Amino acid sequence: MARCLSSAALALALSACATAGPDYHPPENAVSTAPSAQGAFASAKGAAFSQEPLPDRWWKLYEDPALDALVEQALAANTDLRVAEANLDRARAVLNEAAAARTLSTSISGGVDVSRQSSTGRALPGVVTDNLGLALSYPLDLRGKLRRAIEASSADAEATEAARDAVRVSVAAATTSAYAKVCAANYQLAVTQRVVQLQRQTLDATRRLQKGGRGTAFDVSRAAAAVESSAAALPAFTAARQNSLYLLATLLGRPPADFPTEVAGCATLPRLAGAMPVEDGAALIRRRADIRAAERTIAADTARIGVATADLYPSVSIGGSLGFSGPLHEFGSGDSFNMSLGPLLSWTFPNRPAVRARIDQADAQVRADLASFDGTVLEALRQAETAMETYARDREREAALGRAANAAGLSAQQAGKLFRFGRSDFLDLLSAQASLASAQVSHASAQTALVDDQIAVFLALGGGWQQ
Template identity: 60%
Template structure:
């Protein structure tokens, strides 16, 4: 988008030339032509963006506040960011989703409709034609006789070309084009979401398997402890209470498995739906994916200026503002007459003279259509259009600030989760050593069973927390890429 232009909402002044309904005959026509010529500069303000808009602030266009973290680098974000993971399966899933997703199909249809509206409005500045014909029967009863009458006919063609001196059609085309470009941006925003959610669903299925594997390892360890405890009880070195506590730990870990399987299944179904498939038609190889795609390097994030150019929702809000500004001109054009260059040709006369050269007629000249406006009503309409443009500007600023907030929040959350993940990895390593040491001491009678269970419980918690953090870390990466607005480019 670059540096967006400046806009000033302009309402015509009270001293601006306006129609005078008291002018009669040729004077009215002359006044209409004069006013039409006065409007030749196109009614209403030309689109531009105020310097005070949020997109022009240095704080919005500079480096991100969280961008200094070691987890990021300010190089440009690739258009197809998911390719950074180097995972061919992920590339294929996103490609299929962008081609077959049902929300995208609906967005494409909306865009085709918007383009058709532009074509319809643009057709208002082209030549229009009308063919007509009629007959009539005249019976002069005033003579007192019952005469058969005369059958007359009228055949002709009328052509009209709008001069659009007031710019109503031009502003209408500008508004329709702005709306269509906003719809295109909305379609691109759907592409961003589809790409991000496809990557997220794929990663969620893989991380569910990773968490499930971690829990299975814990469960295996706890079952081994239960087996040892039962043998020690049979040998007189353990108690029934020790066995019960060991079995409780096994049951608690087993209870976690169904919910983890359900999480994986939900991610697989969501992935299939995003790709335009029935839920049961999910990619079967993802069901056994052992770990999510990993990006073990700083994330490229660019800066605020690149974000503003890239985010489709910002672009869409800016285009909606342009359309709202054009509609001020449409309302202002109601102060002026509509002038067309017209011509007509045809044959008129009695049917008996059909085809005679004397019946041919030809006309050419300006056609002026002007409903003398209620100035109060028109100016109220102009004020409404101006207020709508002000609202669109406020929405544009809000969209820009919200995009920056989402990005900063996503960057901070990912950086902090990276720190947490590193700490959890150290904790898991320590807990694993402690559990191994407690197991050895317990087997040789150097510590009690409660100490062993405590160490194993600490290991269980550490491994579960690390697996959850690994899953969340990938999720936070996708949040960053989605907030940066990448993925809509074709």
């Protein structure tokens, strides 16, 4: 009886101990808390941007039903997302396993023994005994080792979920980009075809003038060279369109040959209905999935400090057993029944320097996680600022190229009139048309780049992972 009271007193004393290791708190002095990190973006100035909240499904800002359908299909069938979902399921299963360590465990044992003394000289079988028992055990987790392990697994699962969300962001952006490239290739193809058509008209006119004695073979050959030079770009645009369609098929989880034919003819570049909503740095820090994953990793590794610290203390569980043991002919009788109940103390005197070393390792890992978290925030802010600065400057470039294309078009018209009335030579006409071709192709390329820039901004802002 005194032994039972001593065990109970020991268990009660241990229960008063605090949970091993530090409790997790979000980083207080991290880069993410700096006012300059949470404020407005330095590059988000001018009419191109607004501080409105970024929609969860930012691609709907293009108001293109075909694009909306493609992104939704990709988010449902993309193979990278399937891998990410499986990784999340695995992380949740690990969490369930950690939680199960705090539940009641049972074991059943049984057997029959035959023995006889060698000196008796008696024949077998000798004495037959039975042993049948049921044992129950429940861990008290007085120092919180199991609780910390569950905390770590829970934070790991949340970090894995954030990694899955980051894949969703990438898939949405990649799908939008691939669709935009299909439209851009068709758009650039159409622009170049118009240039080629204009140059063919000049070639035909030059041939007529040669026949009438107003032109030369040299004029004809130069006009033909201009046509072929512009036409040489057409196959590249066709290839770019087809390759983007193949990429779309892959993003949708299909073989390349099964590309979405319904968007193959898209020839209008996606355009935003208004200014680009970017909010501020605080919203980006809350939204970016990689930042959330980095923060959850800190929480997981903080809990692991407690797991390592708990090894300095004994483990206690409440257990009991009941069963029958004795000669086989007494099986089931009261004399063979036995039962026990009480706390079970397990303390394998640890190699304390080794345990302290593991604690130091876990603490160092948390410090590394904090530095990695700061680096992730800084990189996210840099990506956003860089993408917005690029977009803002490319808008200016596109506007200038648009004005240049308009001026080149007017110049080509004027050169054509002057040539037809004999007030200008053929070289001036060809030069004006070459300038027009270059300006229109450059403007089309700049318009395409703007769409890529917009998608880069949305990707940097981290939108699109919400279910």
